[in-house]
Amino acid sequence: MRVFLSRPLFNTTYLSARFAEKGITLTTTDSNDICSLQTLLEHAQDADALITHTEDAITAEVITALPERVKLIANYGIGFSNIDVDAATAKGIQVTNTPTEEAFHATAEATVALIVSIARQVPALNTERRNMKTDPAPSFQRPTAVSIRNKVTGVIGLGRIGSRVATMMHHGFNNKIVYFDLFQNSDMETALGAEKVALDTLCKTADFICVNMPLSADTHHLVSADMINAMQNHTVFINTARAELVDEEALIARVNRGELHGVGLDVYTDLVNDITAENVALTSHFANFEKEAYLAMTNLVAENVIGVLVDAVPATPVNSVTGEPND
Structure with missing residues (x-):
């Protein structure tokens, strides 16, 4: 054999x-x-x-x-x-x-790591310092981080990975969890007080939005241009699922205009080469690495x-x- x-x-x-x-x-x-x-x-x-x-x-x-x-x-x-x-x-x-428990945990941890990194402006601060010979002068006019605690995390796809993300964000940072899924997740509703909402409601209200939905004909470009444009300017957007779930062109245009706090992408197409915004992390499909x-x-x-x-x-x-x- x-x-x-x-x-x-x-x-x-x-x-x-x-x-x-x-x-x-x-x-x-x-x-x-x-x-x-x-x-x-x-x-x-x-x-x-x-x-x-x-x-x-x-x-x-x-x-x-x-x-x-x-x-x-x-x-x-x-x-x-x-x-x-x-x-x-x-x-x-x-x-x-190979749907192993370890792979679910790894991807969920990577999702939360990207949320924290983007919220705290780590990519932008790293790029700024590496382009300088010495530390920048202190100034309150520089871009600031946003807090992670006591916010709203919106999970698109509250399955085996999304549920772990929700648990970490709720227990670790006291976040309220809202979610969109094709199915009801009663266990997470009971355990975390998670609330199932329409996708447009999630996009309008969540401070942190992470995509953990499987890709199918029904979910292709689920996060459409309209959904992206509905997000708040301070939103942190994370995708560790599949690039095709998101209208990348609309997402990149909005973050390049400075209308999102930042973006963390583990999955993407070559369109990301058009990103000019600094508070962006690209991790090359290594979420379970x-x-x-x-x-x-x-x-x-x-x-x-x-x-x-x-x-x-x-x-x-x-x-x-x-x-x-x-x-």
Whole structure:
């Protein structure tokens, strides 16, 4: 049995050893760059399973080109919007992801870290000092931070990550929590007094807005230009979910005009190259970039591969070729 990994992990040797115990051979590329379609399809010819990353576009066309021997596409990541799950299901290919508790915690902590960083003007202050030879002269006319305590945090998507963000902001900074979601979260309403509101209400009233919603056809550009323009001038806006959830052009135009306190983006497109505002942090899709989360994700992707190739039971399926869909 053979598995192709589209890009090396931080612990590829460990993953390879886990597979070897089960008679599975792991191959990967020598590059940390996103795997080209040509390379992916070449290696797929000899593979029983593929381990992909969220940056790999596994479209219906790619799935059609895969050989019949491929039984599994195991995504290394919480999300799986990069894979045409319907096309995979139609071809009898199992799809899995790695929704570990550690990854949820890591992304939530990164979201809160960005809120704190932007609220306290850390990116702007860092840029200012690095452009000078000595510390700036004290002046009360310089841009100031905004407090984090006793504010309103608006969570767009109060799921497994958003709920953790809400808990930290409520208990850590005494924030009132408002949220928008396609579903009611009664547990968070009971535990934190969270209030479910319309999205436009959230955008108009929250001091801190963070996007933690999964991407789907229903949520594409959910945070529209109208929603962005409804935000208060002191709003801190954070997106650690997917770039396509937000009208980036409208967001960038508004922050560049100085009409938002600042923005923290872990996910984005090349439009961010047009940002001129200083109080902006770009973290390059590294929200779950921590040793504990990556080890847990590596173990789970191994369990999914072994589960499908050896035991015929995936640990965390996202389609129903075998087992029930993962929520």
